[in-house]
């Protein structure tokens with residue numbers, strides 16, 4: 001259930017990237033095993049492959065810095081929304097840094113006439129629906145949509 005050795009993992013590069021990230025993000029960079037395992041895929045039959053660290057950006061600049069640092073050291077990054085994917089997508093088989101986007105949770109624009117909206121990546125379905133309720137709109141899971149997002153006009157009650 002714990003970290004498994006991953007092909008292509010470069011411990012020296014990971015250490016260097018984590019040192020730079022720690023200097024920038026302080027306690028928003030977490031390396032505890034419990035948190036790393038929570039950010040591997042736990043809703044699937046795939047074995048857990050934890051990242052080397054989890055970082056919590058608060059804005060686009062933070063994300064850019066994380067990606068720049070990791071790219072410079074050739075360390076993988078794995079964006080993390082809420083970890084509900086079912087096919088092992090948030091696993092880190094080659095190690096790397098999980099970017100947990102939960103703190104980027106602002107709804108930026110709602111366009112009721114177009115049935116679309118602009119949100120930061122940490123916005124959850126429930127949070128969006130709380131915001132849309134008064135406009136008679138809701139966002140629902142659509143099993144046939146294959147990941148596409150749709151706003152459905154309907155009774156939000």
Ligand SMILES: Cc1cc2nc3c(=O)[nH]c(=O)nc-3n(C[C@H](O)[C@H](O)[C@H](O)COP(=O)(O)OP(=O)(O)OC[C@H]3O[C@@H](n4cnc5c(N)ncnc54)[C@H](O)[C@@H]3O)c2cc1C
Nearest residue numbers: 078079080081082083084085086089090121141142143147
């Ligand atoms: C009980 C259950 C029922 C479900 N029913 C349905 C259903 O009916 N229809 C359906 O379509 N799905 C369904 N799913 C699948 C699930 O809803 C989707 O996988 C979910 O939308 C993934 O969102 P997440 O934020 O949890 O992503 P995560 O699991 O955190 O990530 C999924 C993948 O997307 C990447 N990612 C996450 N955020 C970003 C980002 N901001 N930018 C780039 N990449 C990113 C991750 O790195 C990972 O590869 C169901 C899941 C469960 C557990």
